[in-house]
Amino acid sequence: MKLKLTLLILGASLPFAAAHAQDPAAADKARDAFMKVDTNSDGALDLAEWKAAGRRERGFTMIDANKDGKVTPEELRAAMAKYGK
Structure with missing residues (x-):
């Protein structure tokens, strides 16, 4: 349950997420939320940023599909599709 909640919260923060594609204001809000968590502005979340956002x-580990130590918006979208819905 917590994983689904985490995915939904982070998924809502993804720029250009499919769920927000028809709502520019929601897309802006999602992009802003992701950028707020992405403190080093590299376009991905590292473990320190993830934990600083209150995530476990x-x-x-589950979302970092390619195990490169970063969670990208694409990996978050894939995890949402797999676990969040």
């Missing part, structure tokens, strides 16, 4: 390492 287990969720990060």
